[in-house]
Amino acid sequence: MEAILLQLFNGLSLGSILLLIALGLAITFGLMNVINMAHGELIMIGAYAAYVVQLLFLTYLPEGMFSWYFIFALPASFLLAAFFGWLLELSVIRHLYGRPLDSLLATFGAGLILQQLARTIFGAPNVGVQSPTFLAGTIEIFTLSIPASRLFILLLVAACVGFMFYYFYKTKSGMRIRAVMQNRKMASSLGINTRRVDSTTFAIGAGFAGVAGTVLTLIGPIGPTLGTAYIVDAFMVVVVGGVGMLIGTVASALGIGMFNTIFEYVTNASMGRVLVFILIILVLQWRPNGLFHLRTRSLD
Amino acid sequence: MHERQSFFTTKQGVFTILIVILAILPLLMSDFQTNLLGRFLAFAILAVGLDLLWGYTGVLSLGHGIFFGFGAYITAIYITIESSGGGLPDFMMWSGMTELPWLWQLLSNPVAALSLAILVPMFVATLLGFFTFRNRIKGVYFTILTQALVLTMVTLIISQQQYTGGSDGLTNLQTIFGFSLSSPQTQLVLYFLTLIVLTVVFFSSLRLVNSRFGKVMVAIRDGENRLRFSGYNTAHFKTVVFTLSAGLAGLSGMLFVMQIGIVTPTMIDIIPSIEMALWVAIGGRGTLLGPVFGALLANTGSTYFSESFPEVWTYLMGLAFIIVIIYLPKGLMTIGDKLTKKRRGSHANQSAGKPTKL
Numbered sequence: 027m028e029a030i031l032l033q034l035f036n037g038l039s040l041g042s043i044l045l046l047i048a049l050g051l052a053i054t055f056g057l058m059n060v061i062n063m064a065h066g067e068l069i070m071i072g073a074y075a076a077y078v079v080q081l082l083f084l085t086y087l088p089e090g091m092f093s094w095y096f097i098f099a100l101p102a103s104f105l106l107a108a109f110f111g112w113l114l115e116l117s118v119i120r121h122l123y124g125r126p127l128d129s130l131l132a133t134f135g136a137g138l139i140l141q142q143l144a145r146t147i148f149g150a151p152n153v154g155v156q157s158p159t160f161l162a163g164t165i166e167i168f169t170l171s172i173p174a175s176r177l178f179i180l181l182l183v184a185a186c187v188g189f190m191f192y193y194f195y196k197t198k199s200g201m202r203i204r205a206v207m208q209n210r211k212m213a214s215s216l217g218i219n220t221r222r223v224d225s226t227t228f229a230i231g232a233g234f235a236g237v238a239g240t241v242l243t244l245i246g247p248i249g250p251t252l253g254t255a256y257i258v259d260a261f262m263v264v265v266v267g268g269v270g271m272l273i274g275t276v277a278s279a280l281g282i283g284m285f286n287t288i289f290e291y292v293t294n295a296s297m298g299r300v301l302v303f304i305l306i307i308l309v310l311q312w313r314p315n316g317l318f319h320l321r322t323r324s325l326d
Numbered sequence: 327m328h329e330r331q332s333f334f335t336t337k338q339g340v341f342t343i344l345i346v347i348l349a350i351l352p353l354l355m356s357d358f359q360t361n362l363l364g365r366f367l368a369f370a371i372l373a374v375g376l377d378l379l380w381g382y383t384g385v386l387s388l389g390h391g392i393f394f395g396f397g398a399y400i401t402a403i404y405i406t407i408e409s410s411g412g413g414l415p416d417f418m419m420w421s422g423m424t425e426l427p428w429l430w431q432l433l434s435n436p437v438a439a440l441s442l443a444i445l446v447p448m449f450v451a452t453l454l455g456f457f458t459f460r461n462r463i464k465g466v467y468f469t470i471l472t473q474a475l476v477l478t479m480v481t482l483i484i485s486q487q488q489y490t491g492g493s494d495g496l497t498n499l500q501t502i503f504g505f506s507l508s509s510p511q512t513q514l515v516l517y518f519l520t521l522i523v524l525t526v527v528f529f530s531s532l533r534l535v536n537s538r539f540g541k542v543m544v545a546i547r548d549g550e551n552r553l554r555f556s557g558y559n560t561a562h563f564k565t566v567v568f569t570l571s572a573g574l575a576g577l578s579g580m581l582f583v584m585q586i587g588i589v590t591p592t593m594i595d596i597i598p599s600i601e602m603a604l605w606v607a608i609g610g611r612g613t614l615l616g617p618v619f620g621a622l623l624a625n626t627g628s629t630y631f632s633e634s635f636p637e638v639w640t641y642l643m644g645l646a647f648i649i650v651i652i653y654l655p656k657g658l659m660t661i662g663d664k665l666t667k668k669r670r671g672s673h674a675n676q677s678a679g680k681p682t683k684l
Contacts, residue, residue: 061466061469061470118648118652121652122651122652126465126466127386127465127466127469128651128652128655130386130388130466130469131600131603131604131607131647131651132647132648132651132652134600134647135643135644135645135646135647135648135651136644136647136648137644138640138641138643138644138647139640139641139644139645141640142637142640142641142644145637145640146637254596254597258470258473258474258477258596259477261470261473261474262470262474265467265470265471294485295481295485296481296482296484296485296486297482297485299477299478299481299482300478300481300482303474303475303478306471306474307454307457307458307471310457310458310461310463310471311457311461314461314462314463
């Protein structure tokens with residue numbers, strides 16, 4: 027029983043990480059129909075931002091303060107990744123609206139450049155980021171002992187998702203984003219500056235990638251190619267969830283995380299992957315547009 | 327074709343000139359360079375296949391690395407069996423195997439191995455194509471699924487150490503049909519074999535795109551819904567083109583592995599798969615000729631720069647992606663078009679199958 031509960035928690039934990047990575051993608055993909063392959067590199071930028079903040083704390087502040095670095099690393103990584111995202115939108119993606127396949131290839135190129143930039147600055151080998159002490163131990167819940175960092179990630183992701191829902195469905199600018207998503211031309215003719223909505227939204231999506239990067243520092247060492255390991259999975263989450271629907275992304279991230287863990291537990295890591303892939307293809311037979319999607323009468 | 331157009335400005339003409347040059351080049355180059363160029367020719371076969379799918383039908387597969395990989399691995403398994411002279415390959419003994427697994431025994435037959443190198447990728451592509459196209463999963467969704475296919479398969483190959491050599495790949499490839507793979511003569515034969523295959527593939531593909539079937543392919547790219555409403559089952563057409571393209575990738579992998587003598591998972595992973603799309607994009611989508619040039623130039627550049635300036639090369643490649651996609655959507659063929667247009671004045675209506683919209 028305990029083993030099963032632990033697996034369930036692991037599934038939830040993996041799902042929450044996938045969700046955090048896919049959140050940003052879901053927005054940019056849904057809103058602008060742009061495939062941002064450099065999303066993985068934005069994650070990497072967030073992770074290195076956390077690394078640098080940690081280094082600064084180690085060098086300049088007394089040891090007792092060290093654990094507080096994490097509190098600063100989160101906003102720092104959000105802002106830095108958001109800045110890079112904004113830059114990317116301005117320089118590359120702006121030219122590629124309405125050409126999703128081209129945006130995929132061009133942003134892959136941008137990703138290569140960012141990776142090499144990280145290699146030039148920080149070197150090719152992975153670097154470790156020391157977890158803050160308050161996240162190092164385990165926490166006992168009933169009979170389960172759960173790593174504190176994993177629990178923290180779960181709560182952080184829940185907070186991020188909560189914020190997204192609030193932002194999208196309760197604020198004015200969230201409403202504008204949804205309006206542009208649903209009908210760009212109509213929104214534009216009603217006076218919404220769609221260019222501004224695009225760049226703001228893209229920056230927010232990138233910022234969440236940065237947060238995801240900081241979270242990944244809690245799990246293992248980071249390197250220039252950190253993002254590539256997660257990017258394809260994150261896209262699968264968006265595809266299965268349905269484009270432009272937050273609730274779909276949440277459901278599919280948790281579902282994929284859960285099934286991945288279960289399959290891996292029953293078989294092994296690589297067979298687990300194969301089974302998840304087959305499962306995804308099967309789900310798409312049943313719901314070709316993803317689990318949730320906006321009902322429209324348009325053809326594509 | 328326009329009547330007054332001279333043969334040497336048509337695709338057939340330019341390609342023929344290219345082939346003649348490529349047939350002469352081995353005389354002027356060292357054995358090593360010939361071998362290198364031979365590998366790029368194998369890539370060019372894949373690029374032509376990818377162009378049929380992406381350039382003409384508008385379906386981008388970023389999974390061609392794995393189809394290439396199936397071809398390469400199956401051929402490599404056959405060569406490994408032959409090279410180890412009936413015994414067990416080293417890596418299998420290290421993994422504690424005592425006899426050849428049944429799949430390997432099947433592949434010890436050259437006819438079976440060489441045909442499966444092409445048939446297995448085609449089968450996988452048919453399967454994936456059938457289950458996605460019939461649900462009208464298209465565009466980027468399909469592309470993402472092909473990427474996931476690569477990721478899944480590469481993970482599987484790496485994990486099956488005892489059958490595939492794991493992350494080291496298959497390295498001990500020495501003889502094929504009794505000929506040493508390291509001898510320059512064998513390599514020269516393989517070079518010309520690859521050249522001939524490329525020629526056949528190119529001219530057949532050109533025929534295909536100028537046929538009725540080719541018109542349907544372009545129509546799928548430019549207006550799939552209209553075609554569907556006219557009563558065509560576009561899913562079938564797309565599955566066929568995807569399968570064909572995967573078969574060419576397998577063929578390319580087969581010829582490639584014979585010339586390089588090693589196959590590892592890193593050669594067929596996500597990033598090489600995307601680079602394959604770059605060859606097509608650089609050369610010019612929907613032109614067939616462009617991707618051949620794209621594959622040759624991109625790989626020559628890659629080899630030169632990655633040896634001399636490895637750091638700069640990654641930046642250059644990233645920039646190449648961005649610049650070609652944003653500013654040269656028709657790739658290097660745009661430049662060729664402009665030149666011929668200038669010379670031929672107002673005779674701008676070129677070869678028939680040329681797309682106007684990408």
